[in-house]
Amino acid sequence: MRIDMTGEAGDPGRPNEDYASAALPSAGEGGALVVLDGVTPPQDGTGCTHGVPWFTARLGGALLELATSRRELTLRRCLSEAISRTAAEHSSTCDLSHRRTPQATVVTARWDERSVEYLVLSDSVLVMEHPHGSVTPVLDSRLHQLPPHIGSLRRRVRELPEDSAERGAARAEYANAVEALRNAPGGEGFYTAAADPAVASLAVTGSAPRAEVRALLALTDGAARWSEVFRLGDWTALLGLVREEGSEALVARVREAERADPHGAAHPRGKTHDDASVVFAELGTGAQATRPTTRRPVRSPRPTGS
Numbered sequence: 479m480r481i482d483m484t485g486e487a488g489d490p491g492r493p494n495e496d497y498a499s500a501a502l503p504s505a506g507e508g509g510a511l512v513v514l515d516g517v518t519p520p521q522d523g524t525g526c527t528h529g530v531p532w533f534t535a536r537l538g539g540a541l542l543e544l545a546t547s548r549r550e551l552t553l554r555r556c557l558s559e560a561i562s563r564t565a566a567e568h569s570s571t572c573d574l575s576h577r578r579t580p581q582a583t584v585v586t587a588r589w590d591e592r593s594v595e596y597l598v599l600s601d602s603v604l605v606m607e608h609p610h611g612s613v614t615p616v617l618d619s620r621l622h623q624l625p626p627h628i629g630s631l632r633r634r635v636r637e638l639p640e641d642s643a644e645r646g647a648a649r650a651e652y653a654n655a656v657e658a659l660r661n662a663p664g665g666e667g668f669y670t671a672a673a674d675p676a677v678a679s680l681a682v683t684g685s686a687p688r689a690e691v692r693a694l695l696a697l698t699d700g701a702a703r704w705s706e707v708f709r710l711g712d713w714t715a716l717l718g719l720v721r722e723e724g725s726e727a728l729v730a731r732v733r734e735a736e737r738a739d740p741h742g743a744a745h746p747r748g749k750t751h752d753d754a755s756v757v758f759a760e761l762g763t764g765a766q767a768t769r770p771t772t773r774r775p776v777r778s779p780r781p782t783g784s
């Protein structure tokens with residue numbers, strides 16, 4: 479088992495609002511990972527005095543602890559409990575009904591010797607690699623299936639001259655329209671983990687036999703943009719890059735691509751640089767599949783003298 483993680487703020491002058499963690503509990507062949515992307519609030523208030531990093535650290539910490547210590551609970555149930563626990567920590571001081579209350583996208587996965595379970599909510603990504611190298615991305619595509627008026631607003635932003643007042647106003651209108659669909663009742667929007675535990679029931683979840691999963695790769699959209707925005711390769715190529723050169727190299731390549739297109743002319747995107755987090759867990763082929771034949775033990779050298 480090998481885990482490689484990287485987290486990097488998009489802007490070195492601002493706190494990283496992503497959260498990444500992994501655990502290899504001592505029992506069995508198991509483990510878990512959690513990656514969150516905190517939603518950056520606009521300047522005009524969230525009803526919370528703590529801020530997004532405070533929120534993601536608590537939500538992510540609670541989710542990892544529940545996923546590893548309460549294996550009898552489904553990941554949806556773990557997420558729902560983690561949301562409730564985090565909300566309870568500031569319900570007496572903050573207005574959790576505020577529509578901009580701190581919130582985050584979620585990817586979590588948990589494995590043992592028999593299976594791999596996963597959960598994805600909003601636009602962070604989980605890529606599962608199978609033993610012969612094919613991959614399966616697990617995506618919550620609701621953010622990419624918004625009603626048509628959102629697409630028209632986005633096109634209008636791109637058609638207006640850069641740095642113009644009109645473009646600024648159109649961008650604000652687009653952002654407000656998207657925000658109105660976040661965690662909105664009615665089912666035509668998209669969902670993030672905020673203060674309402676019921677959202678856990680809307681997450682994309684599933685499981686696979688452990689023998690069919692060789693590696694797991696969790697990414698916030700700031701790292702996934704290597705594929706999704708810059709089109710530098712598909713998910714298979716992205717996973718290959720992380721395995722061969724490390725998670726840090728993926729983020730470095732994203733930064734290079736961002737610097738080459740600072741205004742988003744060739745590759746339109748919300749932020750020039752975004753927080754980027756990567757967790758790569760190489761599970762091997764599973765305990766049952768690979769009981770290797772006994773090899774010669776490696777011994778420590780004998781101590782000399784006394």
Ligand SMILES: [Zn+2]
Pocket residue numbers: 525526527528529568571572
């Ligand atoms: Zn708060």
